[in-house]
Amino acid sequence: MTERLFTLAVWMSAALVAVVLVWVIGDLVRLGIPHLSLDFLFAAPRDAGRNGGIGPILVSTVLIIGVTLTAALPLGLMAAVWLAEFTTRGHALGKAIRLSLDVMAGVPSIVFGLFGNAFFSIYLGMGFSILSGGLTLACMILPVFIRTCEVGLAAVTDTWRQGAAALGMTRTAAIWHVLLPAASPAIAAGMVLGIGRATAETAALIFTSGYVDRMPESLWDSGRSLAVHIYDLSMNISGGDTAADAAALVLITLIVLFNMLAQWLSDRWLHRRLVA
Amino acid sequence: MLMILSKVSSLSRWNIDRTLAPLLRMAGMMCAAVLILIVLFLLREAWPLLGNGGWVNLFSDDGWYPLEGLYGLLPMLAVSLAVMLGAIMLAGPVGLGCALFLQFYAPPGLRKSFRLLLSLLAGMPSVVLGLWGLTVLVPIIALWQPPGPSLLAAIAVLTLMIVPTMALAGAAALSAVPADLVSGAAALGMSAKSRLLYVVIPAARHGILSGVLMSMARALGETMVLLMVSGNVVQYPHGLFDPVRALTANIALEMAYATGTHRAGLFASGLFLTLLVLVLAWLAARSVRYD
Amino acid sequence: MTNYSESPYTLGSIDEAVACCAPKPQLKVRALSVSYGDRRVLETVSMDIYRGCITALIGPSGCGKTSLLTSINRLTDMLPSARVEGSVCFEGQEILDTTVDTLRLRRRIGMIFQKPNPFPISIRRNLELPLREHGVRKRSERASRAEQALRDVGLWEEVKERLDSSALSLSGGQQQRLCIARALVLEPEILLMDEPCSALDPISSAVVEELILRLRGRYTIVIVTHNLAQAKRVANYAGFFWMTERVGKLIEFGQCQRLFDTPAHALTQAYVDGVRG
Ligand SMILES: Nc1ncnc2c1ncn2[C@@H]1O[C@H](COP(=O)(O)OP(=O)(O)O)[C@@H](O)[C@H]1O
Numbered sequence: 001m002t003e004r005l006f007t008l009a010v011w012m013s014a015a016l017v018a019v020v021l022v023w024v025i026g027d028l029v030r031l032g033i034p035h036l037s038l039d040f041l042f043a044a045p046r047d048a049g050r051n052g053g054i055g056p057i058l059v060s061t062v063l064i065i066g067v068t069l070t071a072a073l074p075l076g077l078m079a080a081v082w083l084a085e086f087t088t089r090g091h092a093l094g095k096a097i098r099l100s101l102d103v104m105a106g107v108p109s110i111v112f113g114l115f116g117n118a119f120f121s122i123y124l125g126m127g128f129s130i131l132s133g134g135l136t137l138a139c140m141i142l143p144v145f146i147r148t149c150e151v152g153l154a155a156v157t158d159t160w161r162q163g164a165a166a167l168g169m170t171r172t173a174a175i176w177h178v179l180l181p182a183a184s185p186a187i188a189a190g191m192v193l194g195i196g197r198a199t200a201e202t203a204a205l206i207f208t209s210g211y212v213d214r215m216p217e218s219l220w221d222s223g224r225s226l227a228v229h230i231y232d233l234s235m236n237i238s239g240g241d242t243a244a245d246a247a248a249l250v251l252i253t254l255i256v257l258f259n260m261l262a263q264w265l266s267d268r269w270l271h272r273r274l275v276a
Numbered sequence: 277m278l279m280i281l282s283k284v285s286s287l288s289r290w291n292i293d294r295t296l297a298p299l300l301r302m303a304g305m306m307c308a309a310v311l312i313l314i315v316l317f318l319l320r321e322a323w324p325l326l327g328n329g330g331w332v333n334l335f336s337d338d339g340w341y342p343l344e345g346l347y348g349l350l351p352m353l354a355v356s357l358a359v360m361l362g363a364i365m366l367a368g369p370v371g372l373g374c375a376l377f378l379q380f381y382a383p384p385g386l387r388k389s390f391r392l393l394l395s396l397l398a399g400m401p402s403v404v405l406g407l408w409g410l411t412v413l414v415p416i417i418a419l420w421q422p423p424g425p426s427l428l429a430a431i432a433v434l435t436l437m438i439v440p441t442m443a444l445a446g447a448a449a450l451s452a453v454p455a456d457l458v459s460g461a462a463a464l465g466m467s468a469k470s471r472l473l474y475v476v477i478p479a480a481r482h483g484i485l486s487g488v489l490m491s492m493a494r495a496l497g498e499t500m501v502l503l504m505v506s507g508n509v510v511q512y513p514h515g516l517f518d519p520v521r522a523l524t525a526n527i528a529l530e531m532a533y534a535t536g537t538h539r540a541g542l543f544a545s546g547l548f549l550t551l552l553v554l555v556l557a558w559l560a561a562r563s564v565r566y567d
Numbered sequence: 568m569t570n571y572s573e574s575p576y577t578l579g580s581i582d583e584a585v586a587c588c589a590p591k592p593q594l595k596v597r598a599l600s601v602s603y604g605d606r607r608v609l610e611t612v613s614m615d616i617y618r619g620c621i622t623a624l625i626g627p628s629g630c631g632k633t634s635l636l637t638s639i640n641r642l643t644d645m646l647p648s649a650r651v652e653g654s655v656c657f658e659g660q661e662i663l664d665t666t667v668d669t670l671r672l673r674r675r676i677g678m679i680f681q682k683p684n685p686f687p688i689s690i691r692r693n694l695e696l697p698l699r700e701h702g703v704r705k706r707s708e709r710a711s712r713a714e715q716a717l718r719d720v721g722l723w724e725e726v727k728e729r730l731d732s733s734a735l736s737l738s739g740g741q742q743q744r745l746c747i748a749r750a751l752v753l754e755p756e757i758l759l760m761d762e763p764c765s766a767l768d769p770i771s772s773a774v775v776e777e778l779i780l781r782l783r784g785r786y787t788i789v790i791v792t793h794n795l796a797q798a799k800r801v802a803n804y805a806g807f808f809w810m811t812e813r814v815g816k817l818i819e820f821g822q823c824q825r826l827f828d829t830p831a832h833a834l835t836q837a838y839v840d841g842v843r844g
């Protein structure tokens with residue numbers, strides 16, 4: 001009897017989560033679809049966003065993510081290569097850097113927002129701008145990106161390092177021509193994970209890239225990201241709910257696409273490791 | 277004779293490797309420097325309030341009334357903790373159930389899609405969950421017990437948010453339990469229930485605990501959901517239906533116009549929040565290490 | 568066995584290979600010892616490696632044969648715990664000297680590993696990458712040298728249609744021959760081969776063995792092998808290693824035929840007999 005009850009409880013908890021998720025997505029689709037159209041994707045918002053579209057907001061979102069990647073990818077990749085290729089287990093500086101990355105991964109996103117506001121917007125004088133928001137997000141995604149790349153590089157078999165050295169290749173050449181290509185699916189997966197995080201982020205952007213929903217003219221302009229747009233429509237604009245649902249649908253679609261891409265890339269990586 | 281010894285061309289190649297390592301190390305140090313910058317700037321901005329022993333006010337002041345110079349965090353801290361505990365009390369069992377389902381009960385075909393579903397939920401932007409809470413859940417609660425935006429709404433949406441964290445961490449911990457332990461228990465004639473409850477779950481307890489702590493850290497640091505569904509009234513939580521305001525939501529609400537000491541108070545609460553979250557994350561990491 | 572006369576090699580038949588009768592030492596190993604951390608794994612090895620000859624190193628696993636090879640091309644530099652003492656003299660120059668440019672050294676002393684390790688890039692790039700790294704700027708020259716190396720290892724006809732597909736798509740034996748070609752493309756003087764056939768199936772193994780025979784005379788080869796019959800078939804000289812008190816030592820070194828037929832040392836006798844019987 002209790003055996004049956006236990007089994008039932010396990011199935012129920014799984015069913016509960018599934019049902020609620022379907023409920024959430026179903027509601028978003030039901031409420032958002034009527035508002036969704038090609039025009040919605042490209043037009044400028046009118047009437048504080050109740051009508052019109054999300055064109056400038058998509059542009060701002062893309063620009064913010066562009067800034068984020070431009071800043072985080074080279075720096076993160078270099079740090080990951082150093083951690084994976086130039087430090088051994090007991091390396092003191094390596095340990096310190098890994099620890100600080102772990103700590104950074106735990107900092108709440110609103111606190112990144114505070115930091116970005118104080119440092120990029122005010123101290124460095126960037127004001128409320130796409131640049132300031134993008135750089136804040138870059139700080140936020142650095143830990144997860146570096147960690148994914150480092151794990152990917154560490155998983156590359158040592159025989160290639162040896163083989164490259166035995167051919168008299170420099171370590172630089174081995175890393176550039178052999179190890180990084182071999183780890184590229186992991187690097188891409190880390191990148192896509194970072195993009196996903198950045199796209200979903202709201203709290204860190206409210207006080208760094210700001211609210212302005214006009215088409216940005218440069219990176220120094222304030223620009224409203226899609227997530228911030230959803231927040232603003234639902235909280236500050238009465239009658240903005242359907243537009244918010246439609247925007248949320250777009251946001252989820254983007255994120256699901258990114259996740260599928262990440263999954264596909266890491267699967268391919270795993271497959272290649274098995275074959276190799 | 278000089279064939280092996282470095283010539284000019286080979287010397288220049290040596291230099292690539294010689295300059296690469298310091299260059300990369302510098303990049304690594306720059307990443308670590310970001311953390312130092314974060315801490316420094318939080319401290320710097322919070323200093324007007326923290327300095328000269330002012331931090332005591334954060335805990336001794338009677339409530340958060342920035343206009344009157346009162347910066348007591350305790351009511352909002354209580355809300356943050358209440359929401360976190362409420363959510364983990366719901367998400368813990370449900371998440372563990374999902375983990376058990378994933379690891380032991382799900383038929384193979386279902387397992388993969390359920391895992392996909394969990395990762396979909398895990399990747400759901402919090403602003404979207406907040407939107408759903410605001411437009412769907414809050415009106416339902418309002419029908420039952422007005423006004424609607426409340427501690428309960430916050431707990432419910434946050435539960436939804438941390439269940440996947442809990443379930444995926446739990447499943448990982450369960451899968452790490454050696455298979456012969458399970459089959460050994462089966463050989464003793466234990467039923468599936470007692471096998472799981474008395475053998476497998478205890479064996480995976482460190483990993484599960486780590487999942488709980490990670491979920492708690494995530495709940496404590498969450499902003500958007502709390503901002504959107506909890507009502508944002510500064511008060512101690514007395515009942516599930518009270519509108520309340522959490523620490524994170526407070527920062528998001530007041531940063532737009534705060535100046536002077538008020539702004540410092542917000543940075544101080546951010547610093548304090550970070551500290552709490554880090555303690556949880558540290559405990560989570562520690563509990564796996566002792567597995 | 569393989570029919571030698573029909574194979575598409577460009578190195579000439581085996582009979583034409585330079586006989587190894589004028590022993591001129593190219594590498595002089597003197598009192599070489601290798602340790603990992605506190606643990607000494609190879610002690611006071613002294614031997615000469617003769618130009619153009621094949622020298623086989625035999626002995627049980629763990630007695631330091633790989634460590635000897637990696638000391639010769641300084642791959643031990645990659646292991647922070649490895650310490651090499653003694654002297655290895657390469658054409659009058661000390662290899663173990665810290666001022667030696669290891670990159671140039673490794674260009675002159677190539678190495679083949681037990682497990683084929685082609686890079687996960689195209690077949691063509693596997694061959695052209697080392698050339699580019701060693702300053703061969705002209706694309707046409709790289710291409711022609713790559714083709715020559717592939718012909719030398721008898722792989723050209725098999726892969727010329729798919730030079731741009733991944734090297735990992737080749738079979739194990741083809742991968743190993745690609746690795747040999749990759750080493751040959753740099754025109755090394757010495758080839759170190761660490762059990763080049765032991766990860767291969769018997770047929771691929773025979774193909775690689777035949778290839779090694781064809782390289783004799785053109786390259787100085789040091790080959791580690793557990794296959795005594797193979798050692799007897801290919802080698803001119805042989806060295807027998809054995810472990811005493813967990814430290815590897817060179818027990819006996821001499822002409823291959825002599826070492827197998829009339830071992831001077833009882834341990835050698837026992838090993839040769841034991842494996843044979
Ligand atoms: N990187 C290393 N670190 C520590 N010990 C090693 C390392 N490589 C090899 N050894 C040890 O050195 C001994 C000799 O190894 P090796 O040279 O590979 O022998 P062989 O090739 O004859 O089998 C072995 O006992 C092995 O455990």
Ligand SMILES: [Mg+2]
Pocket residue numbers: 629632633761
């Ligand atoms: Mg070996």
